[in-house]
Amino acid sequence: MSLQTTLPGLSLKNPIMPASGCFGFGREYSELFDLNQLGAIIIKAATKEGRYGNQTPRVAETSSGMLNAIGLQNPGVDKIIDNELPFLANYDVPIIANVAGSSVEEYVEVTKAFARTSTVKAIELNISCPNVKEGGIQFGMDPELANEVTRRVKEVSHVPVYVKLSPNVSNIGAMAKAVEAAGADGLTMINTLTGMQINLSAKRPLLANKTGGLSGPAIKPIAVRMIYEVRQQVSIPIIGMGGIMTAEDVLEFLLAGANAVAIGTANFNNPMICPEIIKALPSVLNKYGFESVEDAIGKGHENEHTDLSRT
Amino acid sequence: MSLQTTLPGLSLKNPIMPASGCFGFGREYSELFDLNQLGAIIIKAATKEGRYGNQTPRVAETSSGMLNAIGLQNPGVDKIIDNELPFLANYDVPIIANVAGSSVEEYVEVTKAFARTSTVKAIELNISCPNVKEGGIQFGMDPELANEVTRRVKEVSHVPVYVKLSPNVSNIGAMAKAVEAAGADGLTMINTLTGMQINLSAKRPLLANKTGGLSGPAIKPIAVRMIYEVRQQVSIPIIGMGGIMTAEDVLEFLLAGANAVAIGTANFNNPMICPEIIKALPSVLNKYGFESVEDAIGKGHENEHTDLSRT
Amino acid sequence: MINKQMMTIVKKEQIAKDTIEMQICGTSIVSSAEPGQFVHINVGDGNSNLLRRPISIADVNKGEQMITIIFKVIGSGTDQLSRCIVGEELDVLVPCGKGYPIKSLSITKALLIGGGIGVPPLYYLAKQLQEKGVEVTSILGFQTKENVFYQSEFEQFGPCHIVTDDGSYGFKGYVTDLLDKESVEFDYFFSCGPTGMLKAVSKRLENHKGYVSIEQRMGCGIGACYACVVPTCDESNGFKKICKDGPVFRVNEVVL
Amino acid sequence: MINKQMMTIVKKEQIAKDTIEMQICGTSIVSSAEPGQFVHINVGDGNSNLLRRPISIADVNKGEQMITIIFKVIGSGTDQLSRCIVGEELDVLVPCGKGYPIKSLSITKALLIGGGIGVPPLYYLAKQLQEKGVEVTSILGFQTKENVFYQSEFEQFGPCHIVTDDGSYGFKGYVTDLLDKESVEFDYFFSCGPTGMLKAVSKRLENHKGYVSIEQRMGCGIGACYACVVPTCDESNGFKKICKDGPVFRVNEVVL
Ligand SMILES: Cc1cc2nc3c(=O)[nH]c(=O)nc-3n(C[C@H](O)[C@H](O)[C@H](O)COP(=O)(O)OP(=O)(O)OC[C@H]3O[C@@H](n4cnc5c(N)ncnc54)[C@H](O)[C@@H]3O)c2cc1C
Ligand SMILES: Cc1cc2nc3c(=O)[nH]c(=O)nc-3n(C[C@H](O)[C@H](O)[C@H](O)COP(=O)(O)OP(=O)(O)OC[C@H]3O[C@@H](n4cnc5c(N)ncnc54)[C@H](O)[C@@H]3O)c2cc1C
Ligand SMILES: Cc1cc2nc3c(=O)[nH]c(=O)nc-3n(C[C@H](O)[C@H](O)[C@H](O)COP(=O)(O)O)c2cc1C
Ligand SMILES: Cc1cc2nc3c(=O)[nH]c(=O)nc-3n(C[C@H](O)[C@H](O)[C@H](O)COP(=O)(O)O)c2cc1C
């Protein structure tokens, strides 16, 4: 059973990769399993300068989900290049660098810095982080701004650029079309939905940042819907994510139109989830009559409605 | 412990009411408990003519949630007035009529029809139903359209008008301000988030309508965040909903700024949930130091951040 | 009158592949249950399996307020239910829907046609028919040998034909194939099973009076949410709710 | 080296109000656990309690690869854990974090100060200190009488003062009040408990060397997600991860 799939800049052994921010720079997980098993790795967001991020508490648990407000904590792109990429270069796994910023210039600078390395095979343009006061998400809410930042980053990037879409928008298709028009090589979606939990004892939001990004199985139906919708409106490939916990979930995303998938929150529940899903995937594909990963991509769009009992 | 709270047009024994579409017109639940216990009842959406709704399957289960695509099935406003309201008039519970439509004219007509009855104490303007092809949600995605339909309905309504907001928008605050400016007496929020589940065997969306509205505990953090956000931007009261399952959840919504709450999906899990929550509410309010429902409203906005361990 | 109650699991047994028979015990209302009605069970903890699961009533022991259910493990809810142990309590809505209206029918010979997990409600039906002095013939269809259950139970009431898709047990083929071969006399037929089977049976027996029990994904299970509607055949553009007006309908009453 | 393994519950006992002692048995790696380290337990089914729960290692039986944990039921996760029964398996990351670095310290007299659910890790610490020949004095603070546990266990190692907020048992007040009254000699103190207590203790003993173990809400529990960071005191604008660099820190190493 072939799990291989090819995306711009990425030749993947399998369609499974950890999602940005949920896997650090791979070191911790490398102690638990061989990273060579992974299709790719999307590393934690990088900004130009190091950022400390938000106050704690930064995470809260919700029904079938979690909220996070890490706030783009990272050591800054130069330190990532110096201290983290050499470690990741030891593995035969394509690295996707998640690029964040508060201004178009910052996105451009960070991308330029990554462009000087050979380890980074693609850029994931994070215009959808809901957890920082300025920068980030406004680019992901407005098609024109998204178009501009994508265009500018494309100008300086030597590797394909995937734009990470925010689900906190009225019209996800319009966002996707705007970044496709700007030359994006692919999309990754979805980032988290903005949410809040209130601590009844403290009588204030539990997260120090008040709001946080909702991820996990709770948001899966929203992710699947958005991917399905976007798949019908653009032709660039999609790396899908949002609540994936099982190989069946992966197939659901492939059917919706994702070309590969990323796994975020599930890593916290089970740090072995990526290799476990990779192992389970062939038999799940087989069970539902698919001969390869590529065979399944987009196949949820083709069949007419049949009754529950006849399926 | 006083559970009473007063909203435009509604003098509520307690802040608990079933949400529209999850309680029909009350008949079925009246066989399970005495409806007089409820703070109010929001009845199923009414359109001008009867509608058959979408094909089945119309519901799917998701992690901590469900998708529905009923599609505004209802017998039409005249039959509701003739056949359902007389039954509800037997109870000492204010009735809120959920008004839907495909055009401003239809909203106006349905509102006018309800205005001729004495049983309906408030209108809930449903500009947020994601499950019908035309009408409904486009009014809930565009502040100008929302403003217009609200204004027109206000002109003909003899009772206060609550506008039901859709969470499928980039800027919920802008929507809230637009309908407040149009004269809305209150807001109800949130309606469902558009989602999808794909049936792996059938290789197509499970719901006949493809997409459906996501409700239940999965969406609670989104509801709480939106209510918190809107509370800071408008001064009209809010009836909050989205994933409430317990009396603690009710308190969380009150702290976020809701003046009362509605309970939807939880009725399917436990048809006795409304009376059970009403019964549990006084001791929960007491446990967290509140003397009444009104005492708790909006109180999640006031406290500075304190550390996890000190709360 | 539907009731919500906690019912205690008093017996649990696997009777075929992935198929579990469970006896649950509750209070008085239980004895009013009629064949074809169902229970709506809360199998989750509010997070997982938020929606209740509808399962047919397969038998009622009125004296002990006990109901038998038989279910197949097909997904997370039935899996969860299968893990419950004797002594545990289940949160159940009971009895739901309308059953086979046998009290108001005058029948002498009945034909029961069940398919897979559609077989269970026919057992209590057969029992009640026998009490009324009706002659009962049953045709029970299963996928394969290891899925077969309740053969001897149905044989108590009269002739019982087992049919399997692959012929690994009994007659090979569909229940309708058997109808073509065997001639059975009856004045009413009663059927429950997958929609495909119900369609084939309704067509094959279109000149007969009969009742079918149908399935649909449910929300409330009590008639409030309109999740489970089915169009009526009478061209009035009407509809029925499977959970409240059904799950049993006159043949050709609703569109299968 | 952290390991993910299934550990079997071999003993479970309630030892104080809402407080459960549990012994769980695993494979070899377990014996490398040090006092102050924790286990990260998956208490849910993936839907509820998606995040693991961090619980300190209260004792290690190296021969039997057995760990003791003691936890208080405060929410849905610990509630779920308290419902697990002997014989069930738990999905555990073990051992997590860095413990009290006693191997590298030269100590003769140690003062242990625990508060509530901060008491458990101090037990294995006391045991290890005693093995090193260190004299151990303990001060254990609890809310009220019915919360008190492990008094006699700590008395094995030396003087043990129990303090309750309401004076319903032992000394009335906070652990720092007792420090004001009793004079204890020690060269290092080791503390674990609520942040408020750790702050008060650090201030009261600011001229002493010591270690504190701190809590924060966690995501991954292994250092990858930056959920559990705490700023360092050294004005380098640095930070530490509680789950990986801690939970034990030198006093004044991080901002409480
Ligand atoms: C009136 C009625 C009586 C039934 N009687 C029996 C019986 O006696 N024995 C038995 O084994 N099964 C019976 N079923 C089918 C049974 O309800 C489903 O097998 C069960 O709900 C599947 O749940 P799950 O969580 O295991 O599957 P999942 O696929 O995980 O369920 C997901 C969702 O889909 C719904 N669903 C899935 N399949 C069906 C189905 N066939 N019908 C309705 N809803 C479905 C579930 O209730 C749930 O909401 C009956 C169904 C109905 C409507
Ligand atoms: C390093 C470390 C060691 C610990 N050792 C022990 C111990 O030995 N015994 C014991 O009883 N407790 C201990 N705790 C606290 C324990 O982790 C929490 O009581 C537990 O996570 C609460 O889970 P819950 O689901 O019952 O509560 P809920 O409030 O429902 O939990 C919701 C979320 O908040 C988190 N959370 C809540 N309280 C805390 C807290 N105090 N610290 C960290 N996360 C929290 C939960 O892990 C979960 O993610 C320790 C915490 C840490 C960080
Ligand atoms: C703790 C945490 C940190 C995250 N950090 C980032 C980040 O730095 N950059 C980014 O683009 N997305 C970040 N995300 C979003 C995830 O990459 C992913 O898009 C989202 O969580 C949905 O997938 P999931 O449900 O599988 O977690 C983060 C998510 C979590 C839970
Ligand atoms: C089956 C179903 C039908 C619904 N029908 C309507 C409706 O007719 N009109 C409306 O405004 N909202 C409708 N809703 C939305 C609910 O009123 C509510 O806003 C939403 O479900 C969120 O609350 P909950 O999570 O408590 O269910 C429906 C929801 C469900 C689950």
Ligand code: FES
């Ligand atoms: S399931 Fe709600 S009406 Fe039938």
Ligand code: FES
């Ligand atoms: S919990 Fe993830 S870094 Fe500490």
